[in-house]
Amino acid sequence: MIFNFTSPIILCFFLGLVAGFLKSDLKFPEGFSKILAIYLMFSIGLKGGHNLSNTSIDISLLVQIVFALIASFGIPLIAYSLLKFFKIVDNENAAVIAAHYGSVSIVTFAVASQILEINNVLYGPQMIVLAALMETPAIVSGLYLLNQNNGVSSKLFHPRLSREIFLNGSVVLLVGGFMVGYLSNINAFEQVKPLFFDPFKGILCLFLLEMGLYTSKRISISNRLNFKITLFGLFMPILSALLGLGISAFLHFSIGNAFLFIVLSASASYIAVPAAMRIAAPRADAALAIALALGITFPFNIVLGIPLYLKILQILGWQ
Template identity: 35%
Template sequence: MNPLQNLLDPAILFFVFGVVAGLLRSNLEVPPQIARFLSLYLLMSVGLKGGFSLAHSGLGADVLGSLGAALLLALLVPALGYLLLRKWLSRFDAAAVAATYGSVSATTFIAASQYLAQLQVPFGGHMAVALVLMESPAILMAMALAAWARRQQASEQGGSVASTPGLGAQAPAPSHWHVVREAFTDGANLLLLGSLLIGWATGDQGKLMMEPFSGALFKGMLALFLLDLGLLVARQLPALRQVHPALIGYGIVGPLTHGLIAMGLAAMLSLPVGDTILLVVLAASSSYIVVPAVLRHAMPEAQPGLYLGLSLGVTFVFNILIGIPLYAWVVQRVWS
């Protein structure tokens, strides 16, 4: 399939339509509770499909290799990102953006899975586990970087930092245990992992019973969810006017670089084509739900409009429209 043919996918076109409608300031909207339901439905469906697939494949060398590579990427990407972003951003903003790009986007993963299904490229159900594993390490690394930055700030000012300019009196940062618990008990992560375990435990019988729910309805639900995300993207775009042009470039070049690193790891481990594509997609994605929600409380010194605007307004749009088919095309050519 030609990479540009992805733009003719109805779900992708609904995303583009949502962006256009938002930019036109239409009153079109998906009610928040409906949007929440769609998110839960998609996560549950992906988890079930992954579990059904995992029941067939088992835990072989490819599975363990993929999960190990995912964990390594979850630590490597934010570390490299922080070192680069410090050229343009404060310690806290650099840590927040690095954590956002070190984590993953479930929606991007779902769209990539659907794209591979269209191409009839098989992939392992364990990649849904990789999605869960890659969500939290970047948050923990950001917390460590934030704690170090606060110590540096206190040392430079000759004492403890009681407040941050523009924030007034600053509440104590949450404990690392609180952040770990919040990251691992996030509802989206739990639903995805729980659905995967249920799919794995029930196997073919469960797949037959759940097929009308997790199969036939999936494409339409994804299209409606992407319509809502298009409207959300349109609301985030004005915040990017104040962003340094180099950061806009990072929102595209960064994911491409992360994807190349993932491809190199996959080549070293001789991973199958489908698993490699999804690993590249995960490495190239960025979080715009879980990580920003945690960082708002765990790192109040950072600017939410910056890390959320870049993730959703630049990287997510690039991956949905261009990135996913591009990654699949490159991997297929290299692996053939």
């Protein structure tokens, strides 16, 4: 299995980065990138549900779910400890940033899954389930950290925040798409496959082009990304990837499943978590957390992290 830097998916991200840094006037129509994101998340859920409908659900899936939830809740605790130990940011911002790193980037997951498909490497449909479920525990972990340090528990679990945690758009699209795919009649499902399966790679290319533009803008305008916090944004995904590697070994994942779980563990959210944290911690620097997750960790994972995680699995002789 190889990682191809000349893949259109990766090259489109580079194109967006270069265009953004060179101050090109290239920009997507307002709201267009959101349409692309909706398509990608729903398609991922739909495909996972459809594939799982052809397999049996057993106790091993429940065990995998438990470990995914533990990883999502536990990674913010590790991130928070590092941020505090090295005095990178204050307690409130540390809790908010930590929550971002326990959650997942569905776009990074989509890129990793396409790398597997290009190399004809199989992965289990349950990985979509794990991706969807790993959104929420990280937010709860972030709320716990805020509560421990700020004593604001009475303000954390109000209805608006609960809606952001359990009904945010990415969770609804992933879980909803999964259920639609799982419950759909096979013959009827074939009628929508041409829309949601065939154009997926092309849509992902366009989305990564836009992400490259957006990432370059975030890096350019953020004056808070000092050396220490940038180093954290590069080191934390590697540490989380090692945790994902250990869990994958314990669960005896195949190389495809292990690769995706490592990528999920190493990624950071810039969609679901920011919305919830803005409500729970309105005084925190939301722009800093997003700039770190999107401007440092996301491009690191796309350009260096994914091939690194793949190489580690190959060196270990993973089957």
